Amino acid sequence: VLDEGRFLADLEELGGIGAAPGEGRTRLALSDEDGEARRWLVRRMEELGLEIRVDGIGNLFGILPGEEGTEAPVTAGSHLDTVIRAGALDGAYGVLGALAVLRGVRESGTRLRRALAVAAFTNEEGVRFQPDMMGSLVLSGRLPLEEALAARDREGLRAGEELERLGFRGTDRVTPGAYLELHIEQGPRLEDAGARIGVVEGIQGIAWWGCTYRGQANHAGTTPMDRRRDAFAGVADLSRSLRELAARVPSSVATLGRVEVRPGAINVVPGRVDFTVDVRAEAPESFGRLKEEVPRLLREAAGRHALELEAEALADAPPVRFPREMTDLVDSCARGETDRVLRLASGAGHDAQFLHFLCPTAMIFVPSRGGLSHCPEEHTEAADLLRGVRVLARGLIALAQR
Amino acid sequence: VLDEGRFLADLEELGGIGAAPGEGRTRLALSDEDGEARRWLVRRMEELGLEIRVDGIGNLFGILPGEEGTEAPVTAGSHLDTVIRAGALDGAYGVLGALAVLRGVRESGTRLRRALAVAAFTNEEGVRFQPDMMGSLVLSGRLPLEEALAARDREGLRAGEELERLGFRGTDRVTPGAYLELHIEQGPRLEDAGARIGVVEGIQGIAWWGCTYRGQANHAGTTPMDRRRDAFAGVADLSRSLRELAARVPSSVATLGRVEVRPGAINVVPGRVDFTVDVRAEAPESFGRLKEEVPRLLREAAGRHALELEAEALADAPPVRFPREMTDLVDSCARGETDRVLRLASGAGHDAQFLHFLCPTAMIFVPSRGGLSHCPEEHTEAADLLRGVRVLARGLIALAQR
Ligand SMILES: NC(=O)NCCC(=O)O
Ligand SMILES: NC(=O)NCCC(=O)O
Numbered sequence: 148v149l150d151e152g153r154f155l156a157d158l159e160e161l162g163g164i165g166a167a168p169g170e171g172r173t174r175l176a177l178s179d180e181d182g183e184a185r186r187w188l189v190r191r192m193e194e195l196g197l198e199i200r201v202d203g204i205g206n207l208f209g210i211l212p213g214e215e216g217t218e219a220p221v222t223a224g225s226h227l228d229t230v231i232r233a234g235a236l237d238g239a240y241g242v243l244g245a246l247a248v249l250r251g252v253r254e255s256g257t258r259l260r261r262a263l264a265v266a267a268f269t270n271e272e273g274v275r276f277q278p279d280m281m282g283s284l285v286l287s288g289r290l291p292l293e294e295a296l297a298a299r300d301r302e303g304l305r306a307g308e309e310l311e312r313l314g315f316r317g318t319d320r321v322t323p324g325a326y327l328e329l330h331i332e333q334g335p336r337l338e339d340a341g342a343r344i345g346v347v348e349g350i351q352g353i354a355w356w357g358c359t360y361r362g363q364a365n366h367a368g369t370t371p372m373d374r375r376r377d378a379f380a381g382v383a384d385l386s387r388s389l390r391e392l393a394a395r396v397p398s399s400v401a402t403l404g405r406v407e408v409r410p411g412a413i414n415v416v417p418g419r420v421d422f423t424v425d426v427r428a429e430a431p432e433s434f435g436r437l438k439e440e441v442p443r444l445l446r447e448a449a450g451r452h453a454l455e456l457e458a459e460a461l462a463d464a465p466p467v468r469f470p471r472e473m474t475d476l477v478d479s480c481a482r483g484e485t486d487r488v489l490r491l492a493s494g495a496g497h498d499a500q501f502l503h504f505l506c507p508t509a510m511i512f513v514p515s516r517g518g519l520s521h522c523p524e525e526h527t528e529a530a531d532l533l534r535g536v537r538v539l540a541r542g543l544i545a546l547a548q549r
Numbered sequence: 550v551l552d553e554g555r556f557l558a559d560l561e562e563l564g565g566i567g568a569a570p571g572e573g574r575t576r577l578a579l580s581d582e583d584g585e586a587r588r589w590l591v592r593r594m595e596e597l598g599l600e601i602r603v604d605g606i607g608n609l610f611g612i613l614p615g616e617e618g619t620e621a622p623v624t625a626g627s628h629l630d631t632v633i634r635a636g637a638l639d640g641a642y643g644v645l646g647a648l649a650v651l652r653g654v655r656e657s658g659t660r661l662r663r664a665l666a667v668a669a670f671t672n673e674e675g676v677r678f679q680p681d682m683m684g685s686l687v688l689s690g691r692l693p694l695e696e697a698l699a700a701r702d703r704e705g706l707r708a709g710e711e712l713e714r715l716g717f718r719g720t721d722r723v724t725p726g727a728y729l730e731l732h733i734e735q736g737p738r739l740e741d742a743g744a745r746i747g748v749v750e751g752i753q754g755i756a757w758w759g760c761t762y763r764g765q766a767n768h769a770g771t772t773p774m775d776r777r778r779d780a781f782a783g784v785a786d787l788s789r790s791l792r793e794l795a796a797r798v799p800s801s802v803a804t805l806g807r808v809e810v811r812p813g814a815i816n817v818v819p820g821r822v823d824f825t826v827d828v829r830a831e832a833p834e835s836f837g838r839l840k841e842e843v844p845r846l847l848r849e850a851a852g853r854h855a856l857e858l859e860a861e862a863l864a865d866a867p868p869v870r871f872p873r874e875m876t877d878l879v880d881s882c883a884r885g886e887t888d889r890v891l892r893l894a895s896g897a898g899h900d901a902q903f904l905h906f907l908c909p910t911a912m913i914f915v916p917s918r919g920g921l922s923h924c925p926e927e928h929t930e931a932a933d934l935l936r937g938v939r940v941l942a943r944g945l946i947a948l949a950q951r
Contacts, residue, residue: 273816335772413827494768
């Protein structure tokens with residue numbers, strides 16, 4: 148029994164936090180806006196009488212005890228942080244979908260063997276602090292807590308300090324017994340296939356670098372083309388060679404997302420560019436090839452323009468495949484709601500990528516209109532959103548009864 | 550009789566205005582720092598007893614009357630504004646060189662037939678407000694004053710408002726009878742040739758555009774390469790095609806100097822880039838070809854990535870050749886100081902480019918170490934700076950005696 152109105156109203160209310168007209172919403176991890184979203188969620192959890200837990204990296208859990216207590220809860224969730232000018236669904240949908248399921252279970256008085264939990268993981272997006280999926284990485288033991296807390300944003304602020312400032316540096320320890328993540332697809336595949344639910348079989352590998360090219364700022368009028376050390380020309384050539392790389396490696400993608408050109412004046416040859424590289428592939432051998440080739444391409448473009456290169460690996464999330472029993476469970480739950488089901492891999496990273504190393508994990512996708520995400524135009528029809536929550540409810544209840 | 554110590558001290562003092570350690574100095578046109586430099590220069594002019602004039606666009610003149618009065622002064626100068634993180638010499642050298650000559654004439658009691666003037670033209674660099682050479686453009690009648698005053702910076706502030714705010718919106722009218730501009734070369738040709746003085750025969754054409762590519766921000770992981778509308782990929786391809794254009798058109802240059810990528814997040818395909826294009830060539834037919842091809846290349850790269858294009862022409866300064874009698878005069882003045890003289894065209898734009906349309910005009914160059922300018926590393930040896938001022942003194946006195 149899902150309170151659909153309440154769920155949709157919650158989604159809208161949370162979507163208003165950090166919003167600006169025409170610019171979507173921006174809730175960078177551990178910003179004031181993220182803090183506001185966290186406090187909002189805590190109030191919702193309290194209203195439901197959930198037991199609230201916060202761990203060392205600020206992952207937030209609301210637990211509904213089962214007949215056997217609160218240990219190893221069957222967990223669902225996602226994240227509250229967003230990219231810059233984001234849609235209302237990425238992350239928020241999975242958290243509020245889980246909350247809606249727990250609310251339904253609670254309010255209907257359904258008794259379950261195992262505890263249920265809703266989770267909001269810290270810094271999934273990785274826009275402000277790298278690596279992304281930071282909260283789930285720490286929870287899974289694949290990133291030391293101290294290292295995560297020491298991550299700095301571009302102003303030099305540390306994740307740990309920001310967590311303290313917001314009052315979300317906890318001491319609890321929660322270990323999910325199983326994990327289901329409900330998410331919008333963020334890509335075009337469900338829509339292309341006319342499918343209503345995606346059974347996510349795995350997540351592709353993601354590697355990130357933060358880089359700087361240093362050349363020589365000089366006069367745009369007096370400096371002959373063959374004597375320039377134009378840092379922007381270096382990044383432009385890199386853009387082309389990364390796109391060629393993505394064309395060579397099957398089903399891979401490559402993106403230059405942040406590019407800051409200095410000094411940034413109309414008549415000055417750029418002397419410095421700070422930029423990021425994002426490459427992804429599903430097949431482990433393809434992902435390995437990308438990780439091997441990017442540093443070479445970075446050096447090649449630098450060499451061609453006599454630039455100095457600094458490059459730091461910022462994230463390296465391996466491709467994962469969820470266990471067969473979990474994807475089969477999601478598949479059968481999905482088929483309880485629709486027969487338009489597609490099995491696919493996720494192009495985006497998700498906390499499930501690291502929960503996978505901790506407990507049986509799977510994901511449920513709903514379609515994204517036009518395949519758009521990480522932009523204000525991100526949208527999914529309410530009917531699809533609600534269908535996804537019903538699939539999640541089936542999955543959580545099945546797992547909690549085992 | 551040149552007070553060398555005083556001249557070098559002035560250069561250092563002016564160079565301190567807007568300076569930051571390790572970052573050169575930034576005195577964007579009509580900023581507070583530009584205002585401070587203007588007030589500093591006014592004090593120097595007053596100390597010398599010059600008659601101070603400020604015209605409608607804020608060009609600043611200090612006049613030393615001749616036997617025939619103050620009309621049509623033989624003028625020398627340049628500009629006080631700078632690019633971002635500039636050297637101490639671009640512009641300042643020409644203003645202070647002229648000031649040093651007027652000081653020498655004044656203090657030695659030399660009597661000249663015609664008046665002399667030192668001039669500091671408004672917004673030569675064009676980094677904050679376009680077009681560049683704004684003050685000399687207005688003075689020459691090639692840009693209506695009202696249009697110049699209405700130019701807006703990227704925050705939407707108008708040049709006219711800023712001029713009022715600084716108290717440099719004047720009502721005087723000064724019409725130079727001849728113009729000599731002393732400047733660092735800003736390029737490598739004098740140094741390459743081992744020459745100490747450059748006789749500038751002309752200035753190459755300069756065309757600027759301010760552009761926007763709009764695509765679609767989207768998720769870096771889920772958006773297949775062939776379905777992206779990546780605004781940065783568009784600018785990267787444009788960078789390559791502009792460099793190919795510069796290679797096709799003899800002795801031309803092309804630069805992408807300002808490039809702002811949005812939203813600028815590591816895992817978001819860029820949905821928008823704002824950027825500038827600067828192309829230059831000396832031969833009129835080459836300059837014409839550049840101006841014809843750039844809009845086509847802008848459209849081509851946009852088309853390849855399904856981007857919307859907005860492009861606005863921001864500056865269009867034609868190539869000029871100074872009159873033979875003026876370059877011959879500079880040549881003979883130069884040979885009074887050294888036999889290592891090179892005739893060359895200027896790669897940078899200068900106020901002389903538009904004074905040329907008003908009165909007999911020429912320029913004197915001194916070498917730039919490593920050909921560097923528009924960067925903190927800009928440097929010229931004191932001996933070269935002083936030699937340039939002596940050549941300027943010979944030229945101004947010869948013209949003022951005619
Ligand atoms: N779901 C999602 O957008 N995650 C952010 C991490 C990434 O894939 O870039
Ligand atoms: N001299 C100088 O740097 N002028 C600025 C205008 C330009 O050439 O870009």
